[in-house]
Amino acid sequence: MKKFGVFSTSRVYLVLLTVITSPSFIAFPAFSETTKGERDTPMPTAALQDSVNESPSSNTTDNSYFTLGEVVVTGSATGPLKSQDVLTSVDILGADVVEKQNVDYTWQLFRQAPGVMTTNFNQGGISGEFSFRGFNGEGEINGIKLLIDGIPSNTNSGDMEYLDMIFPLDIQSIEIIRGTNDARYGLHNIAGNANVFTQTGGNYTKARVSYGSFGTVDTQISSGFETGGFSQNYIAAYRESDGYRDHSDLSRYTFAGKWLYSPPSASYKVGLIARLYESEADSPGYLTMDESRSRPKKSPSFSNFDGTERKIKTVSGHFDSDVTSDLFFSLKSYVNKFDQTRFVQFTGAGSQQERIANELHYGAIATLTYRPYLPWFDDFVLEGGLDFQQQENESIRYIGNQRRRQELRRNQEFDFLIYGGFVQAVIKPVHWLKLVPAVRIDSADGELVNRGTDASPNSTVLDLNDYDAIWQPKFSAVITPIDGYSLYGNWGRTFQVGIGAGAYNSGRELEPSINDGWEMGVKLSPVKWVQGRLAYWEQTATDEVRRLFTGSGDSENIGETKRRGFDAQLRANPINPLSIWGAFSWQEGIITKPGPAEADNKNNEIDHIPDYVVSGGIDYDITPELRGSFSIFAQGDYFLDKANSTRQFGDYYLVNLGLFYQLNQYVGLDFQVTNLTDKYYEYVWNAGNTLHSPADGRAFYGALNVEFDLLDKIL
Numbered sequence: 001m002k003k004f005g006v007f008s009t010s011r012v013y014l015v016l017l018t019v020i021t022s023p024s025f026i027a028f029p030a031f032s033e034t035t036k037g038e039r040d041t042p043m044p045t046a047a048l049q050d051s052v053n054e055s056p057s058s059n060t061t062d063n064s065y066f067t068l069g070e071v072v073v074t075g076s077a078t079g080p081l082k083s084q085d086v087l088t089s090v091d092i093l094g095a096d097v098v099e100k101q102n103v104d105y106t107w108q109l110f111r112q113a114p115g116v117m118t119t120n121f122n123q124g125g126i127s128g129e130f131s132f133r134g135f136n137g138e139g140e141i142n143g144i145k146l147l148i149d150g151i152p153s154n155t156n157s158g159d160m161e162y163l164d165m166i167f168p169l170d171i172q173s174i175e176i177i178r179g180t181n182d183a184r185y186g187l188h189n190i191a192g193n194a195n196v197f198t199q200t201g202g203n204y205t206k207a208r209v210s211y212g213s214f215g216t217v218d219t220q221i222s223s224g225f226e227t228g229g230f231s232q233n234y235i236a237a238y239r240e241s242d243g244y245r246d247h248s249d250l251s252r253y254t255f256a257g258k259w260l261y262s263p264p265s266a267s268y269k270v271g272l273i274a275r276l277y278e279s280e281a282d283s284p285g286y287l288t289m290d291e292s293r294s295r296p297k298k299s300p301s302f303s304n305f306d307g308t309e310r311k312i313k314t315v316s317g318h319f320d321s322d323v324t325s326d327l328f329f330s331l332k333s334y335v336n337k338f339d340q341t342r343f344v345q346f347t348g349a350g351s352q353q354e355r356i357a358n359e360l361h362y363g364a365i366a367t368l369t370y371r372p373y374l375p376w377f378d379d380f381v382l383e384g385g386l387d388f389q390q391q392e393n394e395s396i397r398y399i400g401n402q403r404r405r406q407e408l409r410r411n412q413e414f415d416f417l418i419y420g421g422f423v424q425a426v427i428k429p430v431h432w433l434k435l436v437p438a439v440r441i442d443s444a445d446g447e448l449v450n451r452g453t454d455a456s457p458n459s460t461v462l463d464l465n466d467y468d469a470i471w472q473p474k475f476s477a478v479i480t481p482i483d484g485y486s487l488y489g490n491w492g493r494t495f496q497v498g499i500g501a502g503a504y505n506s507g508r509e510l511e512p513s514i515n516d517g518w519e520m521g522v523k524l525s526p527v528k529w530v531q532g533r534l535a536y537w538e539q540t541a542t543d544e545v546r547r548l549f550t551g552s553g554d555s556e557n558i559g560e561t562k563r564r565g566f567d568a569q570l571r572a573n574p575i576n577p578l579s580i581w582g583a584f585s586w587q588e589g590i591i592t593k594p595g596p597a598e599a600d601n602k603n604n605e606i607d608h609i610p611d612y613v614v615s616g617g618i619d620y621d622i623t624p625e626l627r628g629s630f631s632i633f634a635q636g637d638y639f640l641d642k643a644n645s646t647r648q649f650g651d652y653y654l655v656n657l658g659l660f661y662q663l664n665q666y667v668g669l670d671f672q673v674t675n676l677t678d679k680y681y682e683y684v685w686n687a688g689n690t691l692h693s694p695a696d697g698r699a700f701y702g703a704l705n706v707e708f709d710l711l712d713k714i715l
Contacts, residue, residue: 064088069093069094069096069098079328086182086436088181088192088488091113091115108128113130114567122693124250125309132191134589138607139547141544146193149198150332152336161340165256170198189494191494205224211702228264230259231261245297247303247306250280252281255276256273274315309341311339332365338361363388370382378431379427382423415447415448445464447463449461465505472492489520489521496544500555516541519537520535520536520537531570539564541561559601569582588609606642612634612636613634613636614632614634614653626660640684641686657672669703671702672703
């Protein structure tokens, strides 16, 4: 196995050559395929698109998705199936919900989404994650597939650090698909997936400069230029802060360019996206329970040299085409490079660790969508796809003191290849019934070289566990007996394999974890200004694999598990100036059949899963120029380990307020208060004794927003 630098392997050159000479796809119609209402408008070709803004009064039929905010629908008469076609709990956030939020890291935006829990480590670059459907955000089991503009964006562990590249002003929409019946994706798609779509096309310049508590400065500028079938989009952003706690300084910057060409006389698109991101952040460390209550801003002296440096580079090429009037082809390829160095010391009695992760991922996704005219069907679509991802990773750890290395504890290099495909159909025999059968198959291969440690320098080579072909049948249906009322149900199978060293055979081969889930729900709109959704779901897993946070990087099998929950969501616009939304999710995760060494854990709760998540908000247009916003987020408590050996922690609520004033056509001001009540909340984990990481207290932010059409001003 060869060492690799930034885009330095021969296979990466091959992928880049493929990107340049055979432009690969991103489903550009899907960049803005969501709506404030619920109606798609087919477009004549993939290359010739329109968009439509709709009011929230639009009625809804034969679907199960739920929207928040002002979003845009575009579509293609022959384009790929969209997230709205996945008959499960789909939530879509528009740009206006997220683009003016003051957050240190992008995962915090997901608090706006119904049924999503957030885990706030608050340790600098190791800041936190979002999750749902009874999976926690601890990093032991990462059950959410992350995509950015349709590009797979998880690290090998399933973590979501690639989200850091995206700043709020560049987001066009966020789509969250909960459940096991989305056949489009395999690896990490255990409980569902989330796709962040960024701005593409158009003529605009948007800038936002904000300043607030803890010395926080945030600057973002985004521009789009489109003429003659060629569009360019750019985003540059920078954020720095001293942090709420001591030793919490952070600085982050990102730059992205997006170039798309669609000849007016042709029915294809070709494009390229490149992103660069760097960050550096100190870590305040963990406190005892007494310290966290008496001095929550404190950072213990043993954490004075803790911190994280991160560099991310991504390149993706894009192509989509109407092959014929009823056949659409899409292809996308990508290269993702992730480099991170973290210094961390958890307790005064422990040693500082230097944790190095270098990952190079590259792959491609191809999809073919066929929409024949069948006179005996109201609608019929057949879609198939193939994809692969090759990973070349390094995981290295040292024991040290004040960032000076003393002993090598881990030195692993590993290849990981995952490849698969799917076939699905949308069958609508009559206007009130839609059926979506699907099947997906995935397989994996790879090799790990363990180069040993200072204590044991001998190298070993391990093959990947023999996972065989992993079959995942799926089926969904929706019945719409009355316009505005939809009853939907789905069943699906997803899978989980080991991550890091846990995916390789070290003498105790781990089987893939098979996750079977089902859901029943109803989406209703009794009047045009109200939309609601109720759903009950369950998900069971065999041989659930959990990463061990030990020096080996191995995994363990915790046995069979069962997760279940209930979701309720509501959005209402009773009068024009007023918008109200709310969501409640109850969930639980139980170890139903523990591994042979942990029989006492039977019927215990899975750790760090709050029993409820609540979110909601009110927006009111006080005047045509002035808007007020109120939002709340709350979640319940949880146990800290699978033995349920400690008291429960983690319950809290947050209240945020905002005022947004439009001075004129181009300039706006906003003022926001986060954690209005100065509520104490924290992340807690168990290391023999409980370790506590307090989150931010009350904070104030002011911002200047500017938006205009630069191209129009120039011309």
